[in-house]
Amino acid sequence: MKTCLDLFWTFFKLGLFTFGGGYAMIPQLKEIVVEKKKWATMDEVMEIIAIAESTPGPIAINMATYIGFKQSKVLGSLCSTIGVILPSLIIIYLISLFFNQFLALKFVNYAFVGIKCAVAFLILRAGLDMFKKMKKTIFSLSIFIIVFSLLIIFELFAISFSSIIFILCGGLLGIIFYGISQRKKVSE
Amino acid sequence: MIYLELFFEFFKIGLFTFGGGYAMIPLVKELVINKSWLSEELFYDFIGVCESTPGPIAINMATFVGSTQGGLLGSILATLGVVLPSFIIIILVATILTKFTNNKHFKNFLQGIKPIIVALITSTGLILLAKAIGYNSNFEFTINDLSIGIFAGICLIYSIYKIVFKKKINTILLIVISALLGVVVSYLT
Secondary structure, X not given: OHHHHHHHHHHHHHHXXXXXXXHHHHHHHHHHHHHHOOOOOHHHHHHHHHHHHXXXXXXXXXXXXXHHHHHHHHHXXXXXXXXXXXXXXXXXXXXXXXXXXXXXXXXXXXXXXXXXXXXXXXXXXXXXXXXXXXXOOHHHHHHHHHHHHHHHHHHHOOOOOOHHHHHHHHHHHHHHHHHHHHHHHHHO | OHHHHHHHHHHHHXXXXXXXXXXXXXXXXXXXXXXXXXXXXXXXXXXXXXXXXXXXXXXXXXXXXXXXXXXXXXXXXXXXXXXXXXXXXXXXXXXXXXXXXXXXXXXXXXXXXXXXXXXXXHHHHHHXXXXXXXXXXXXXXXXXHHHHHHHHHHHHHHHHHHHHHOOOOOHHHHHHHHHHHHHHXXXXX
């Protein structure tokens, strides 16, 4: 029980002080979880990051669940996961109650003219960074170009479409394409 | 039943969000617009709030959308929905599927998904930029000089910071600076 409370409280604090998503959490996770609490080694944290990247969902949640499970099984992972989401839940719920009134203020409205530009910049930059790092094969480039163009066309013509379908098709094509090219390599 | 709907829709999003919070933005946008839960304008404004408050973007969005549609219970259910797939999958990976992430077909699946995620994020950024500087949908464009100026300012500040301090500017600092830019430029013009 003591471990569970400790897990809850530690991840509550991590959730409260993590701005900007999962990767921003890694330095603090290293300091608290690896060095202070000794719940995991740095190698394990790196391994969890690799798992988090290849499983769906927010990285912070994946980390909290994994480390909590290692300490006290399902109860532990429940405690750490609830701990890490609770600060966001409380803060955003409070904001949501006043957001419309807040936006109606003139200077806030002006501020959001700037914030909107910053958000566009941040997302575009993140996308371009990912594109630079992406392994460029004929397969990945053509998928990128097709999906990118379709997404822009859908936006222009206001066509509603679920991107989940793209994600599933991409995964399926990946299995087929890379599967075939790996088999070819083996037979050569 | 709005509560069940919130839970299942966000469960679906949690299940298909590979590659972090930004990849989730287009999925949530599609959801809130198809269901007429939020206006596009309000949704984009809220991303700015997500970026400057603690916690994963996914959780912040689920809580916000849930709260606007179903109050406190709505926000709790939407958040649970978005978290549950990760929670279940990680426990499975930690117990019975320890070798699963090394599976050849699964790795190929992830390789196939990658360019889609990059396309989703890049196009979202581009669409947001177009809307910020004056695209109104239906091929109408009213150029917004003010926003173009602010966007150029942000690019400049980002590059100067990178040259001077040799690292990327902190996201919150950048948002605060742009908010100030927005207020100052709006009052001046």
